Amino acid sequence: MSKERLYLFDTTLRDGAQTRGVDFSVEDKRNIALALDRLGVDYVEGGWPGANPTDSAFFAAPPALSRARVTAFGMTRRPGRSADNDPGLAGLTGTTAPAICIVGKTWDFQVDVALEIPRSENIDIIGESIAHLRSKGREAMLDAEHFFDGYKANPAYALDCLRAAHGAGADWVVLCDTNGGTLPHEVSRIVSTVVDAIPGIRLGIHAHNDTDNAVANSLAAVLAGARQVQGTLNGLGERCGNANLVSLIGTFCLKPDFADRFETGISEKALAHLTPTSRLLDEILNRSPNKHAPYVGQAAFAHKGGLHVSAVLKNPKTYEHVPPEAVGNERQVLISDQAGKSNILARLRDVDIELDPKDSRIDRLLEEVKEREFQGYSYDGADASFELMARRVLGQVPDYFFVDSFKVLVERRYNARRELVTVSEAIVRVQVDGHRMLSVGEGNGPVNALDAALRQDLGKYQSYIDDLELVDFKVRILQLGNGTAQSEAPVSVDRWQAGTGAVTRVLIESADKAGNRWSTVGVSANIVEASFQALADAIVFKLYRDGAPAGTGPAE
């Protein structure tokens, strides 16, 4: 049985660009458009030519896409103008965009209040604007603004607006849930009604996530007869975002009820670029990717708990709704305090340590992990510390340098100008190959000062760490109890002061010029000590990975 074609329309560069804090450059837009084209999206809405210099520049020299159609966004003609004589429409047809999408009103209330023209005139505007685009040889689409609210208020009028577009030759009529308040069961019902009421109309859906249902609304519309789906990468968009095209693509391509019935422009091979494409947008926006994003999040296929993990490894479909590699993602096995042997083995494999399951050192490693997790360490976000810990147990990490002692001073006082200042200084005594060195550093806080001192002079290792950068620093206060149990009551100040209560976990992320990134962890009741551990691990990990020679040991 041949499949029906389902068209994907990306509006990351137009509606997504409306998001507060998002400010694409022309180059950003070109890069995103090219990535969407490689993925196999059918339409890439680049912006609104004439609305701002970036969008005009984008359409003046659109990227050469291999299959996706660059789409320009605009409005229906103004009241009182002919379509031929409308500057807005002329701006659109003046571009080379093969497809043009114009927004028009379909809610009687909006026509009365916002446009303040007779309702019949609005219908004429829609029809004439679409006809004009068609006459210029463009693929013509109507974005029916507020369609669902309009339909609920006055179904006959809302349908008449769609009929005007369809009658004028619109290639697509896109039903927009502009406020995002429509629920899936309503979308199902209303789209079905439109399909029945206007035979031959080709419908699209444009959903927003204000009730957390943008993806479900899009799916409901497709099942009811829509064949074009508009959305954005990662659900970018104002307020609560647009429909997340990444989630939709996963479902359209991998879920039998859709994949067996519909065909999109996305090949199996391109689908494996879904995760990198999603991450690219975050990279351009300089955001941390959402770890919990469906299909493409770092945690989307993460498994925790020993029993569970051995079940996953035995038969992934037990706990994974789709194979992670299909979307270019990967399974993650977490080390947790329920860590089983199979967790450890899987986790070692992740950091390229292959051990025979019968190797007796695995039990020692497991003990070490449990002991450390009991102390408050968490290796979930600290791969480099995990790898170092494992390789140390396996005797693979040489000694490089020794920190004999450190001292950190934080002082708040009035300076000579009677200004209140807080200063931080650190002194580190370190040995490299038996040579003792004294380093000092200052910073805006104790950890910062310690980091500066530690990296001021590491002798023969200095060249290895010159390009090391700290890119993130996180602190978490844990409340661990005495003995084997976690605390059973609020931690009183006595316990807090006695050092048996709160423990600090520090996570540090480091990077180097080659683009490597690694994370390390430190735990102590003392935040400075915890930070020191994570800083030292960050340096040792780089020395190990870059093959620095071993040191000769301490002088005494």
Added chain:
Amino acid sequence: MSKERLYLFDTTLRDGAQTRGVDFSVEDKRNIALALDRLGVDYVEGGWPGANPTDSAFFAAPPALSRARVTAFGMTRRPGRSADNDPGLAGLTGTTAPAICIVGKTWDFQVDVALEIPRSENIDIIGESIAHLRSKGREAMLDAEHFFDGYKANPAYALDCLRAAHGAGADWVVLCDTNGGTLPHEVSRIVSTVVDAIPGIRLGIHAHNDTDNAVANSLAAVLAGARQVQGTLNGLGERCGNANLVSLIGTFCLKPDFADRFETGISEKALAHLTPTSRLLDEILNRSPNKHAPYVGQAAFAHKGGLHVSAVLKNPKTYEHVPPEAVGNERQVLISDQAGKSNILARLRDVDIELDPKDSRIDRLLEEVKEREFQGYSYDGADASFELMARRVLGQVPDYFFVDSFKVLVERRYNARRELVTVSEAIVRVQVDGHRMLSVGEGNGPVNALDAALRQDLGKYQSYIDDLELVDFKVRILQLGNGTAQSEAPVSVDRWQAGTGAVTRVLIESADKAGNRWSTVGVSANIVEASFQALADAIVFKLYRDGAPAGTGPAE
């Protein structure tokens, strides 16, 4: 027409606690349970007693909830044991939890492969376990694990499993989409079938967000006949999260298709706490709230663009699907300070400061709050600091003591016994009524030492702070961008070292013997300085509240 009752079941503390990086303390769990109770949730699943020390401690002394039922989670009895003789079930009935939810298998494949017992035995296990809970007088629920996958594989067997629970007197049978791969149209169909097949069964839905449809799946289940909905605050949960109870509550309470037909335990007044409750979880997790979260996100009702804004102000329903204040959120309109002003007034009222809306000091307060929030302060979780800040602007807080300077030293070295030790000492110079005093303190970390020194001797104020206890201490590293917006982006080491990037926010919760609790905040690039601010505010707040006499000012 009387409405049908719809029950809300929160599993933030059980299934949500499975999330990577989430590590609730007993105190965290109690605070969240109390907030859920205030909101009006029906069931608060606190964890799995016996599975780990935190959960056992929680159930050993459960919080006193006014209406929500504390629910314990566990498993059906083990194969080969009688229910009366099963240690797992005994652990559950050994708690005082009025409701108990046990997970059982309903997918034939899982019974064959994971349990490796005859399928009929699994059915017996379910029935006997539920009957046992009922015989102990508890409300008994079955979490039907992998139900949707099980139903698709072998509908007759999956239904037989449910029948066993229902026949044994289960108060609720909860259909779990354990892998999160089921789509809304499938949920509709399958739940309807179950309703028809097992008359009288009371169904719940437990959805995960692996296809971005957890909320839609929950809605679909309710429309098909489920009357209990399980979810978590902010959709917390492993992989892509559980159904977001916050989004669901917004829809159940505000959308006519649900609100006209169903009644939940959430009053109109409690609904206005939805936003603070959502933010509280982020505060406890030390996370930045999702700005784009449906209903409760900071940007959920943000409007951009002049025309659009005036349309919103003229008639909010044009661009807002629900009124933001109904869920305790607020409209964000860039051109108007009106929202800010009423917000400030509302927050002042929360701390019992009544001001005339025309009072000119409100503008000064608003400026102060904006300036401080720009610096990184957040008063959401620090009521005492907010109240102090406001009362200071209003000239109501006297001077008590003055800290001239402090010095904190952290040293790591080998002691006389050649053990590696890290010590922290602090010296504080403080004036009370013109008397200069020098206090020293030591502790397990720099903040702890500073706290000890600060409270060692406050002269005539000492008796006021003798019973002051620090009960919680939280640190968050903020990455402030340039301009006015916060940024979630990684900060490079240059900015980090230059002190223009990362800023530390410290939140301290204090308590006294009378049972009062208050929270204070400090912000600085230096964690010790930030902690000092929060510690000092904690002391001043107690002096103010307890009516301590003013000091006579500094000596010079």
